[in-house]
Amino acid sequence: MHSVMNTLMDGAVAADLSLMKRVAAGDKHAQRVLAHRLAARVGRISQRLLRNRADAEDAAQMALIEILRSSGTYKDISSIERWADRITVRTVLRHARDQRRKPWHFSSLVDVESLGAAPEEPAQSEETARPVEDYLQELPAARREVLVMKHSLGYTTEEIAELTDNPVGTVKDRLVAARKQLRKLITRDARVRARDLEKTS
Amino acid sequence: MSEAHNGFEHWATLMDRQAAGEQLTAVELAFCERFASEHPACREELVVYEQLASDLDVQPNEASRALVDATLKRMEAEEAKSAFAELGLLRKRRVPMLALASAVAAVAALFTLYLHRAPKREDSDLRMAQSVPVSRVELVYASGQVQVAGEAATVGRTFLREGSVIETEEGSACVLIDPDINVCLAARSRLRLSQITSNARRLDLLVGKASTRLATQPEGMSLSIVADGIASTAVGTAFSVERSADGRAVVTTVLNGKVRVGHADDTRIVTAHERSVVLGSRADLTSVSRVEEAPSWALLGPTVLWHDPVSATLELHGTPVQAQALLDDQLIGVAPLSSLIPVGSHHLVVRNGEQVLIDRELHVTAGETAEIAYALPAPAAPTPDAVTKLDAPAAKLDARSNEQNAKLLTKEQLAPAPALPEEPNSAQAPKTAAQWLAEARKLMREGRFAEAASSYQTIMQQFPDTETARTVLVSLGQLQLVQLQAPELALHSLDNYLTRGGSLAEEARVARIHALSTMHRDADEAAAIDEFLVKHPRSLEAAALRARLATLRGVR
Structure with a gap:
């Protein structure tokens, strides 16, 4: 059983390497195959890192192009997805930096869209009233980025520091601040929901 | 503080430490596990993190397929462009010296000829002016209350001339020059419209904000929007000019291309995605984000309606005013509305909040005017909307086959409007606040900000005593501030919230500070920051706001 698994794994790795070599050689069909394999994931990461939908779509396209163009640098030490994640994060963050060159203007506005706006009736899910994307939308960019890199992509604080060109201490501070703000949002949602429920009953 | 509260604080601190990479002791881990299992608040938080960690591996879907197509196309275009650029460079390098020498000789000969034959400068200018055809200037869009020279304006019937003053109340207007x-x-x-027949066209912005988009102008022609003596002159571009509420500052935001901004002898070039703020003798240049540009682009949104010179006119009016008009699923304005539209078939929807007043196909031919009236249906027997075709009797208006509540009428048939039989399935349960809220969120995600604002307002009107109605004031305020770029309205919403109080006071105060900043009310902004720092000294925004306060005080 063990050897069968190993054989399958080796086969998958070899197939991935072969795919990436074909992409690097400019094989249009291979490019399309790789793009289809990664597009949904790249799109989701971009959407989570950026608040603006149009920016996210633009950044996702740029990230996919970067991935296709960097295919020659792929080594089989990690999965294609993990390798592509780093390129996606770097590209999207670069895009985000270009978009916000002003130090304090609107970027620090917490989008409270629907913050206190919990449903009038009990939420369908007993546990959370809102999808996680809604919460992410409400965090300032720097906090949202570290939160996504930590909890969606599983990077360590050191890896995040490297990807964002920030000191580890800054990353830790932002991560804790992001978690505190998220907690505040979740707690507030629950409180408002309870109050409205009380009124309607 | 209750024991449970202290426990939650302790649990949260431990979880944050762990997330930041710290190893917890076995005792701490055991506490976290036990406490979370007993407290729903912890569970809610953990579920959010589980969601964050779990669903990155989405299956390919329509959106991802579209992303692939767009990406590959973009990549191909970029490669073709770079190949073209390379080719151009190579060709440049291969220009033979002989050809270069010939060109120099030819230019020299032409210049000599010019020196002998060129007329005097005044004659030349006169000839240039004569060669430029007289400009056509037209009102092509009027949404809400729009006046020209003090009279209510209508597309196709209001004549614009040099010196005409266009004025908007709640609404917007566009002119095509x-x-x-x-x-x-x-x-x-x-x-x-101060100068529209000369080569140097000049429009004076007396109050408020104007956005413009123009094609590259012929040699010798220019367009300037002047506000308080500050001219913003286009060089083939899109930009907006805005006067602050107190009239002291002139803000020019460049969306595309370049704009020359300043007084006659003291100008600077502002390029795309930059904003110039001129306040007295002080001029600042800053970068602007896409979000900040959005309201200026949104103002230019209707211009897609008259790209094609072969157009028809849509006139829409009725009660209630401010009903929203959607043409081919795009919001084109609020009623009363008068606009050029492309000829052909369209899908027209008019709605008041969530209530659909008109939903039908509309077919218009070149030059015709479709006048459409609507009314709120009576509760028991809904009144149908009515349509009158004024200028083209042969034009065809097709009712949608599945449309039950709309009927086409001639103008004579308009009153009294006949009642339609009630639809057995038409009785819908009224929406709850939560449903309105979900609708507002959806509209926000889709970038339909004016409609989202309308949904928020509906919540406030229909559910005034709920917590939701109170809290959406903050959402609405932010929407008015950022997306709709209406800081005065935002200030009103936020002040309304703060007067009543609530748990979003911190966020409301931050937004309020931004609103005051946008309106260049420096003294009020400084006072608002002072108040914020007193009330929320440990806020995550405090450091940035202290820095802002120092800048404000330094400036003053």
Whole structure:
């Protein structure tokens, strides 16, 4: 059983390497195959890192192009997805930096869209009233980025520091601040929901 | 503080430490596990993190397929462009010296000829002016209350001439100036067409905000929007000019291309995605984000309706005013509305909040005017909307086959409107606040900000005593501030919230500070920051706001 698994794994790795070599050689069909394999994931990461939908779509396209163009640098030490994640994060963050060159203007506005706006009736899910994307939308960019890199992509604080060109201490501070703000949002949602429920009953 | 509260604080601190990479002790881990299992608040938080970690591996879907197509196309275009550029460079390098020498000789010969034959400068200018055809200037869009020279304005019937003043109340208006200059005026604005027949066209922004998009102008022609003596002169571009509420600052935001901004002898070039703020003798240049540009682009949104010179006119009016009009699923404005539209078939929807007043196909031919009236249906027997075709009797208006509540009428048939039989399935349960809220969120995600604002307002009107109605004031305030770029309205919403109080006071105060900043009310902004720092000294925004306060005090 063990050897069968190993054989399958080796086969998958070899197939991935072969795919990436074909992409690097400019094989249009291979490019399309790789793009289809990664597009949904790249799109989701971009959407989570950026608040603006149009920016996210633009950044996702740029990230996919970067991935296709960097295919020659792929080594089989990690999965294609993990390798592509780093390129996606770097590209999207670069895009985000270009978009916000002003130090304090609107970027620090917490989008409270629907913050206190919990449903009038009990939420369908007993546990959370809102999808996680809604919460992410409400965090300032720097906090949202570290939160996504930590909890969606599983990077360590050191890896995040490297990807964002920030000191580890800054990353830790932002991560804790992001978690505190998220907690505040979740707690507030629950409180408002309870109050409205009380009124309607 | 209760024991449970202290426990939650302790649990949260431990979880944050762990997330930041710290190893917890076995005792701490055991506490976290036990506490979370007993407290729903912890569970809610953990579920959010589980969601964050779990669903990155989404299956390919329509959106991802579209992303792939767009990406590959973009990549191909970029490669073709770079190949073309390379080719161009190579060709340049291969220009033979002989050809270069011939060109120099030819230019020299032409210049000599010019020196002998060129007329005097005045004659030349006169000839240039004569060669430029007289500009056509037209009102092509009027949404809400729009006046020209004090009279209510209608597309196709209001004549614009040099010196005309266009004024908007709650609504917007656009004029089209040959060749291909679109100028749109925001709500509560006033614009004078000061010079439109000379090569140097000049529009004076007396109050409010105007955005413009124009094609590259012919040699020798220019367009300037002047506000308080500050001219913003286009060089083939899109930009907006706005006067602050107190009239002291002139803000020019460049969306595309370049604009020369300043007084006659003291100008600077502002390029795309930059904003110039001129306040007295002080001029600042800053970068602007896409989000900040969005309201200026939105103001230019209707210009897509008259790209094609072969157009028809849509006139829409009725009660209630401010009903939203959607043409082919795009919001084109609020009623009363008068606009050029492309000829052909369209899908027209008019709605008041969530209530659909008109939903039908509309077919218009070149030059015709479709006048459409609507009314709120009576509760028991809904009144149908009515349509009158004024200028083209042969034009065809097709009712949608599945449309039950709309009927086409001639103008004579308009009153009294006949009642339609009630639809057995038409009785819908009224929406709850939560449903309105979900609708507002959806509209926000889709970038349909004016409609989202309308949904928020519906919550406030229909559910005034709920917590939700109170908290959406903050959402609405932010929406008015950022997306709709209406800081005065935002200030009103936020002040309304803060007067009543609530748990979003911190966020409301931050937004309020931004609103005051946008309106360049420095002293009020400084006072608002002072108040914020007293009330929320440990806020995550405090450091940035202290820095802002120092800048403000330094400036003053």
